[in-house]
Amino acid sequence: MLRDIKKMMKYIIKVFLLSIYNRKAGTKIYSTKASLKATYGKGVLIAENSIVTDDVSIGMNSYINKNSSLENCEIGNYCSISSGVYINPFEHDLYKRTTHPFAGGPTEKRNKVKIGHDVLISLNAIVLEGVNIGNGAVIAAGAVVTKDVEPYEIVGGVPSKHIGWRFTEFERNKIMQTNWWFDDIEVLGKNLEYFNCKISDFKTRI
Numbered sequence: 001m002l003r004d005i006k007k008m009m010k011y012i013i014k015v016f017l018l019s020i021y022n023r024k025a026g027t028k029i030y031s032t033k034a035s036l037k038a039t040y041g042k043g044v045l046i047a048e049n050s051i052v053t054d055d056v057s058i059g060m061n062s063y064i065n066k067n068s069s070l071e072n073c074e075i076g077n078y079c080s081i082s083s084g085v086y087i088n089p090f091e092h093d094l095y096k097r098t099t100h101p102f103a104g105g106p107t108e109k110r111n112k113v114k115i116g117h118d119v120l121i122s123l124n125a126i127v128l129e130g131v132n133i134g135n136g137a138v139i140a141a142g143a144v145v146t147k148d149v150e151p152y153e154i155v156g157g158v159p160s161k162h163i164g165w166r167f168t169e170f171e172r173n174k175i176m177q178t179n180w181w182f183d184d185i186e187v188l189g190k191n192l193e194y195f196n197c198k199i200s201d202f203k204t205r206i
């Protein structure tokens, strides 16, 4: 009973702290499991029940959908992270006598996962330690990403493999040069026509 009251109090305090934080930082953090020691850019949205640990940074206007878990990673601007995504999950040490945590967790620090700008990580994907994902890449639903992903590459499967490219090499390089992800969303919103069309239909304005 006392434990339940304590839990409820903790929850209420966290909701209160989140509302103050959101008002100050221009964020929409709705998950009480998101650390306020993590770094969040303006416009970041963390949906209910997603875990974010202290050692995470998330760039402006990126969003994390429900029931995801982010640890020890850097995420760029304008990234879309779906539900059920796990980034840099805790690893068990396979080379001790037991993998069971009763004997203590792993002693080695996991390498950071680095995710660029405008990356889409689809439902239930897992990104393992030390992986770098380039700008504009797409991770297919259910993928387990064990190796680096190139900018604008589409990967999927377990372990994930190359499925294709979003654009031609020429288009990829052109878009990368624009660095549009550093612009505020208000500025981008005035150029929706530019973002809302297929690149192939709009070659002259890449």
Ligand SMILES: CC(C)(COP(=O)(O)OP(=O)(O)OC[C@H]1O[C@@H](n2cnc3c(N)ncnc32)[C@H](O)[C@@H]1OP(=O)(O)O)[C@@H](O)C(=O)NCCC(=O)NCCS
Binding pocket: 081, 082, 083, 122, 123, 138, 139, 140, 141, 142, 143, 154, 156, 157, 163, 164
């Ligand atoms: C990867 C994805 C974006 C489609 O990409 P696409 O380039 O249009 O892919 P296609 O449908 O043309 O399929 C291309 C190949 O990838 C394979 N593929 C598609 N989705 C895949 C997946 N999730 N995992 C593994 N392989 C997949 C296809 O079977 C096909 O293989 P083949 O060439 O051997 O026949 C899509 O399948 C996907 O995973 N979408 C995510 C949906 C989602 O999570 N939405 C929630 C957003 S909040």
